Amino acid sequence: MTSEQLAWKICRHDVEMTHVSGGSHIGAVLSVADIMGVLYADVLHFRPEEPKWDGRDRFVLSKGHAGGALYAALAEQGFFPVEELLTYYRNESRLSGHVSHKVPGVDVSTGSLGHGLGMAVGMAIAAKQDKKTHRVFVVLGDGECNEGSVWEAAQAAVNYQLDNLVAIVDHNHMQSLDFCERTLSSAPMARKWAGFGWNVMEVDGHDHAALRAAMTSSRQGIPTVIVAHTIKGHRIPFMEQDILWHYRFPHTGWEYDCAVNALHGCKPAGAEDPYTPNGIESPVLPDENADIFRDHTMGATYEPAWFRLQEVTK
Amino acid sequence: MRDGFIRTVLELAKENKDLELITGDLGFGVLKPFWEALPDQFLNAGIAEQNMTSMAAGMALEGKTVFTYSIGNFPTLRCLEQIRNDCAYHGANVNIVCVGGGFAYGSLGVSHHATEDLAVMRALPDVAVFAPADRVEAAAVAKAVVNYPGTCYIRLGRGGEKLARETIDHFEVGKALPVQEGSRVAIFTTGDIYGEAAAAASLLFQQGIKPGLYTFPTVKPLDEEMVRACARRYDLIVTCEEHNILGGLGSAVAEVLAESAAGTRLVRLGITGSYCTAVGDQKYLRGLYGLTGEQMAERILKELV
Ligand SMILES: Cc1ncc(C[n+]2csc(CCOP(=O)(O)OP(=O)(O)O)c2C)c(N)n1
Ligand SMILES: [Mg+2]
Numbered sequence: 160m161t162s163e164q165l166a167w168k169i170c171r172h173d174v175e176m177t178h179v180s181g182g183s184h185i186g187a188v189l190s191v192a193d194i195m196g197v198l199y200a201d202v203l204h205f206r207p208e209e210p211k212w213d214g215r216d217r218f219v220l221s222k223g224h225a226g227g228a229l230y231a232a233l234a235e236q237g238f239f240p241v242e243e244l245l246t247y248y249r250n251e252s253r254l255s256g257h258v259s260h261k262v263p264g265v266d267v268s269t270g271s272l273g274h275g276l277g278m279a280v281g282m283a284i285a286a287k288q289d290k291k292t293h294r295v296f297v298v299l300g301d302g303e304c305n306e307g308s309v310w311e312a313a314q315a316a317v318n319y320q321l322d323n324l325v326a327i328v329d330h331n332h333m334q335s336l337d338f339c340e341r342t343l344s345s346a347p348m349a350r351k352w353a354g355f356g357w358n359v360m361e362v363d364g365h366d367h368a369a370l371r372a373a374m375t376s377s378r379q380g381i382p383t384v385i386v387a388h389t390i391k392g393h394r395i396p397f398m399e400q401d402i403l404w405h406y407r408f409p410h411t412g413w414e415y416d417c418a419v420n421a422l423h424g425c426k427p428a429g430a431e432d433p434y435t436p437n438g439i440e441s442p443v444l445p446d447e448n449a450d451i452f453r454d455h456t457m458g459a460t461y462e463p464a465w466f467r468l469q470e471v472t473k
Numbered sequence: 474m475r476d477g478f479i480r481t482v483l484e485l486a487k488e489n490k491d492l493e494l495i496t497g498d499l500g501f502g503v504l505k506p507f508w509e510a511l512p513d514q515f516l517n518a519g520i521a522e523q524n525m526t527s528m529a530a531g532m533a534l535e536g537k538t539v540f541t542y543s544i545g546n547f548p549t550l551r552c553l554e555q556i557r558n559d560c561a562y563h564g565a566n567v568n569i570v571c572v573g574g575g576f577a578y579g580s581l582g583v584s585h586h587a588t589e590d591l592a593v594m595r596a597l598p599d600v601a602v603f604a605p606a607d608r609v610e611a612a613a614v615a616k617a618v619v620n621y622p623g624t625c626y627i628r629l630g631r632g633g634e635k636l637a638r639e640t641i642d643h644f645e646v647g648k649a650l651p652v653q654e655g656s657r658v659a660i661f662t663t664g665d666i667y668g669e670a671a672a673a674a675s676l677l678f679q680q681g682i683k684p685g686l687y688t689f690p691t692v693k694p695l696d697e698e699m700v701r702a703c704a705r706r707y708d709l710i711v712t713c714e715e716h717n718i719l720g721g722l723g724s725a726v727a728e729v730l731a732e733s734a735a736g737t738r739l740v741r742l743g744i745t746g747s748y749c750t751a752v753g754d755q756k757y758l759r760g761l762y763g764l765t766g767e768q769m770a771e772r773i774l775k776e777l778v
Contacts, residue, residue: 248580256582261750
């Protein structure tokens, strides 16, 4: 499977998974789908039939609320049946909303932001000590970079010269209530990492060739961070950069129909849709009351007098 | 209860410009009325709970009364030392609000199960601990903590809780509230698992047993007097909490009973064993630990034989 096909399938599975379960965070999944597609199609070494194979590259999805993206990638690569994806969130399932290490192919559970980089640093240190040659990859959210623990780990990674560690920041400029700049700005993101001593690469986080090149390069003696410029909700126009879709799931009606058809509008050749093979023929369309293309950010209705909210720089 | 609590805090804040609310980048749809009405008494600290809590302490030391707001374990365990050193030790008026105690965010996974919060917060000196049963208790707690000096922890449900009573005549920090008196067995409950405890009580009633039923909106300071009074009156006390069996309401009651040598039997119902790796919603996960109304009634019947 090509990375383009895998990325698309992650999006399609997750629209279905959130639709069926009522689960959150579809915007965060769509943001990171290309990163996950490239990692799991072209970059990471793993053996689906032997999930704990010691030579595998380690992977930590630190922004664990996008767990649906990792589950879909693992299922598509054969770690468990694709059909199981629809148990997401369900009673008796293995697929909790946030990443669970009880699922084959998952090394660590996450869900509380700001833990993943530290755990990845620990894994990279252990690899160095034991002279193992696999690499450790970790994906962080940009809002997650608010957490002080991220920067504690960032210092440790440089201190121990972890050139076997690659961090990828899904830089979509949005977090839970608003744009990052209007919450707790991490700008300038790339320069912060550089200031901490990391090898910094900046790429378009939806450009697979660029992602692939960045993920496979490294600099001796220092860790690499890829600041991947992304769009939260990417591929589904009415979800793009609308904070509502951090929470909302595609409901039956225009939301689901239009989401599916938006994906079919950008389906790469050879990617099959197991749910709606040809898209939806006569989709329900949003009416004038639909909650669409409105500004749901906190900053839209929050006007403190004693300080000025920072400008958004998307 | 979450929405009712925030509504009450907003009403109080309109009367008191030193009352502030800080969120840890959560509360979409819930906090909007607050930031719109009182933007200068509202902050989003971002995804940085340790700093949120230290900032709250700093503001409190300058005369503010500060509510910190987040979900699950983020406002507590994530910033435990900030609560201990910066808030509690300084006697700072910081009221820590957790939305989604217990398995309220069940399907989201272990990171989102707040199942040790009462124990951990209870262990900190100078921290009062609250877990209201419903929106009426939540509103009463909101009013109480604003006037209660020092650091408080408030665990809330997400909404739709069964009402224990329409109104509370007299709410006092540290006092349990009877729902009904009974005989033979008293059920003590804290937090939004009250609905299950009430269901258990009705089922027992159908079996000819009228249990006493008491809510404990304050877990600490514990209503020791009530515990001792019930120990005299009933043969059996059953505590019920959506929390690990270690260190919560059941443990607090056990401490009092052990020291009073009352000899009354105690059964602690709660979460036992290892971390809950099962996936499912709140009701489903409660069922795994014998915490639904039916399961509790059955267990109590067995204990009474
Ligand atoms: C420690 C912690 N605090 C708060 C949350 C709640 N939360 C879940 S996702 C999220 C926003 C994450 O933003 P970002 O890291 O930018 O990820 P994105 O969804 O934009 O990819 C928040 C605040 C959490 N999971 N962990
Ligand atoms: Mg983001």
